[in-house]
Amino acid sequence: AQKVTQAQTEISVVEKEDVTLDCVYETRDTTYYLFWYKQPPSGELVFLIRRNSFDEQNEISGRYSWNFQKSTSSFNFTITASQVVDSAVYFCALSEAGRDFNKFYFGSGTKLNVKP
Amino acid sequence: GAGVSQTPSNKVTEKGKYVELRCDPISGHTALYWYRQSLGQGPEFLIYFQGTGAADDSGLPNDRFFAVRPEGSVSTLKIQRTERGDSAVYLCASSFGQTYNEQFFGPGTRLTVL
Numbered sequence: 001a002q003k004v005t006q007a008q009t010e011i012s013v014v015e016k017e018d019v020t021l022d023c024v025y026e027t028r029d030t031t032y033y034l035f036w037y038k039q040p041p042s043g044e045l046v047f048l049i050r051r052n053s054f055d056e057q058n059e060i061s062g063r064y065s066w067n068f069q070k071s072t073s074s075f076n077f078t079i080t081a082s083q084v085v086d087s088a089v090y091f092c093a094l095s096e097a098g099r100d101f102n103k104f105y106f107g108s109g110t111k112l113n114v115k116p
Numbered sequence: 117g118a119g120v121s122q123t124p125s126n127k128v129t130e131k132g133k134y135v136e137l138r139c140d141p142i143s144g145h146t147a148l149y150w151y152r153q154s155l156g157q158g159p160e161f162l163i164y165f166q167g168t169g170a171a172d173d174s175g176l177p178n179d180r181f182f183a184v185r186p187e188g189s190v191s192t193l194k195i196q197r198t199e200r201g202d203s204a205v206y207l208c209a210s211s212f213g214q215t216y217n218e219q220f221f222g223p224g225t226r227l228t229v230l
Contacts, residue, residue, distance in 0.1 A: 004158075035218070045159070045207070045221035091158050102172040104149070104219070106158030 003027065004094050006107035013082050014115050021077045021110045023092030029053075031097035034068065034075045039109070040088040048090075051075065082114045118142070120222035122208050128228045129198055137193040137225045141210030148191050149219060150183055151207040159207055165191060198229045 005024045013019045025034065036048040049059065051068050059066045063080045079086055089109045095101040121140045129135050141148050147166055151159035161175040165185045173183070180198075185191040195202055205226050209219035 006158075037221075042223075043205070044223045045209075047218040047220070050218055093158075102164045103161045103175070104151075104159070105161070106151075108156070108158050 002107075003105040004092050004107035006090075006092055006110050008110045009108075010111040010113065012113040012115065015084060016081050018078060018080050019082050019112065019114075021079075021090050021092075021112065023075045023077065023107060025073050025075065025092070025094045027073075027094060027096050029096040029098045033095045033101060035093040035095075035104070036066065036075075036077050037091045037093065037106075038088045039091060045091070048077075079112075082112075084114050084116055087112055087114045120208055120210055120220055122206075122222040122225050124225060125223065126226045126228075128230065130230050131198060131200060133198050133229075135195050135198055135227065137195075137206050137227070139191045139193070139208030139210075139222060141189065141191070141208070142212075142220055143189075145210035145212050145220070146188070147211045147213075147217075147219075148185060149209040149211075150191070150193050151209065153205045153207055153224070155204075162193070195227075198227075200229050203227055203229045 003026050032053045034051045037045045038048055039045050056068050065078045067076045089111045091106050091109045093104045093106045095104050123138045149164050150162040153159045163183050164172040168185055168188045180196045183193045205224040207221055207224045209221045211217045211219045
């Protein structure tokens with residue numbers, strides 16, 4: 001079974017629109033970490049955020065915000081006022097205490113196209 | 117400072133051949149990871165090193181795959197008797213300290229097995 005599901009394969013928006021990327025995870029551990037990474041066309045994955053399972057506070061960083069809800073096992077990512085430079089594939093990932101956090105489980109990614 | 121580097125950036129080989137992929141992590145990073153990314157998929161964990169030892173190799177698909185990190189810095193992923201299904205981008209990442217810290221990824225090596 002997939003531990004991290006990103007149901008949206010591809011999303012297209014017009015610049016300045018807001019967009020939310022969904023991430024649903026599955027774990028039996030009470031202690032775990034969730035991550036978001038960005039993979040631009042150049043290919044190199046770039047870290048965006050890490051959230052531990054005990055911190056359900058939403059986080060905002062500039063145009064980026066994250067909504068972590070344990071009740072629905074979701075860790076969604078919103079880009080406000082999207083820009084063309086946001087075009088990339090975005091991955092959600094999970095690491096679990098039961099695996100000593102060694103193993104990162106990545107979702108299959110959501111490709112975001114922001115058109116001018 | 118320098119990021120994670122991987123060589124070669126592209127490798128084309130024939131089925132049955134042996135290949136080595138190299139990863140040079142960020143200086144001072146004790147943890148090193150290898151992932152494999154197939155087209156349209158997320159990275160898939162292969163192996164994790166803490167220092168010189170492989171702390172978790174549960175992601176290696178079979179015994180044709182092997183990785184080493186003899187001095188706790190540079191790592192080499194070795195694939196014997198390559199098969200067409202091994203074609204993918206092989207990513208290396210490193211991190212400092214605890215394994216739940218952010219991982220810094222290299223640009224990857226695109227392996228094509230003909």
